[in-house]
Amino acid sequence: MTTTAGEPGVRANPTEARDLVERGIAAARGGQRRVAAGLLARALKLDPRDERAWLWLSGVVDDPAQRAFCLQAVLRINPNNPHARRGLAYLERQGTTTARPIADLAPPAAAPEPAADAAPAPPPTPTAQTRDWWIQWRWQRRETSRVRIVLWVLPIVLLAVALILHQSVSVARERALAALAAEQEPAFTVETVLATPLATPTPIPALEAEPLAVVESLTVSYLTAIDAIRADLRTATAAYRQETSQPGGASINHVAATQRLRATVAQALANLGELRAPGVLLPAHEDYRQGLELELAGLDAILNFYSTYDVANANRAALRFQEARAFIERAQAGFQAQRQLLGEMSLMSAYTIR
Structure with a gap:
């Protein structure tokens, strides 16, 4: 875990934050907007510079001012994000010109300008990628096992009630x-x-x-x-x-x-x-x-x-x-x-x- 820049009191946990983002995206696609907003907000507390989490959070909040706040946070991380630019332009046409922060969420620090002679950041090590893949696979396997157990137990319970x-x-x-x-x-x-x-x-x-x-x-x-x-x-x-x-x-x-x-x-x-x-x-x-x-x-x-x-x-x-x-x-x-x-x-x- 590393300490986020601009938020010394919050420690970034990319692995757990990524898991919460995936679950939040799944909830948003399933129509559970409140559940998705809660999961994405928790992910951003762990990793405030997660671009996808801010972008998806802008799609599940109801307040246009909070939506503008999320899109501005995306542009702070990636000024070239086309989705955030189109979303802000749409909100300005609708008359939303001010952004209102979301409770307990602070905007991420702006991306630093890369130095001319700075070397590009090294890609993530294969070990970290393998660990993240393993955690995701185990989580999916655990959820699949739970569903399988329910599908096996439910007919047995119904059969037992009918027999009684x-x-x-x-x-x-x-x-x-x-x-x-x-x-x-x-x-x-x-x-x-x-x-x-x-x-x-x-x-x-x-x-x-x-x-x-x-x-x-x-x-x-x-x-x-x-x-x-x-x-x-x-x-x-x-x-x-x-x-x-x-x-x-x-x-x-x-x-x-x-x-x-x-x-x-x-x-x-x-x-x-x-x-x-x-x-x-x-x-x-x-x-x-x-x-x-x-x-x-x-x-x-x-x-x-x-x-x-x-x-x-x-x-x-x-x-x-x-x-x-x-x-x-x-x-x-x-x-x-x-x-x-x-x-x-x-x-x-x-x-x-x-």
């Missing part, structure tokens, strides 16, 4: 299909999710205040209506399973199938609310109602999962389905026990409706 989303959808669908395969009711189960312990079922009362014939009639009517509701749910569940188990199915088809199953469960819940449950079946009736409500909550969570792909919605759906299965299985046990009781009573009572 696909796996999340597949896991949620497989959980639903596994539960549908095990049960004919629209209840889902997941082994890895622990449900909150449920309360002990309410004992079924053994006696009714109404006459036995009336109780049997109400019970038979209620169980017949329940069988119709359950048959509709089984049909809807089978259709849902067939639509969502097709290989390569689109998510929009799964969403439509889930919405149809939800509509069937909601209708079943509404039909259940219109039934009058006998006293002996009130606990099973309430369990079945809560199970259908949990089914609706689970299906809503599945729809939210398809819209956001948030795994928390899939876990929430699995938990609701497991709780729903517990209530529905307990209700089925109550219905089955009452059917057996009616079968035994029909053998002993002449008042049983046949």
Whole structure:
């Protein structure tokens, strides 16, 4: 490094300054005028007599007075520079006659007149030229390596994100299909999710205040209506399973199938609310109602999962389905026990409706 003439406090670093000039020129050609101005200004602080840096800086500054200052600096270094002369002439025609310095940049000292008997300056040594070429080559190689790494890593990251989303959808669908395969009711189960312990079922009362014939009639009517509701749910569940188990199915088809199953469960819940449950079946009736409500909550969570792909919605759906299965299985046990009781009573009572 050498000290610049006229600026004793600034040390010239031609190698680093040349690197900054090249980067500034590249930024100017790419349309990044502010970036180019900053790089060229830094280069001129290291080497104020860089003719190219002053010339390119005049092309990226916005103020005409600062542009004139840069062109005058070029002429101080090389009075015969044609580009600087044409640029100053153009600015004078535009009415710009004064030059305004750029902050932190001082004009370079004028080129000294060569003495008549002075020997010409020796050309740069091959060692310095080789070193500059080596630095430039290493910088270009480093930038190329960075671009290559980005081009390799970006597709891998995108592929990993796509695989994670696909796996999340597949896991949620497989959980639903596994539960549908095990049960004919629209209840889902997941082994890895622990449900909150449920309360002990309410004992079924053994006696009714109404006459036995009336109780049997109400019970038979209620169980017949329940069988119709359950048959509709089984049909809807089978259709849902067939639509969502097709290989390569689109998510929009799964969403439509889930919405149809939800509509069937909601209708079943509404039909259940219109039934009058006998006293002996009130606990099973309430369990079945809560199970259908949990089914609706689970299906809503599945729809939210398809819209956001948030795994928390899939876990929430699995938990609701497991709780729903517990209530529905307990209700089925109550219905089955009452059917057996009616079968035994029909053998002993002449008042049983046949």
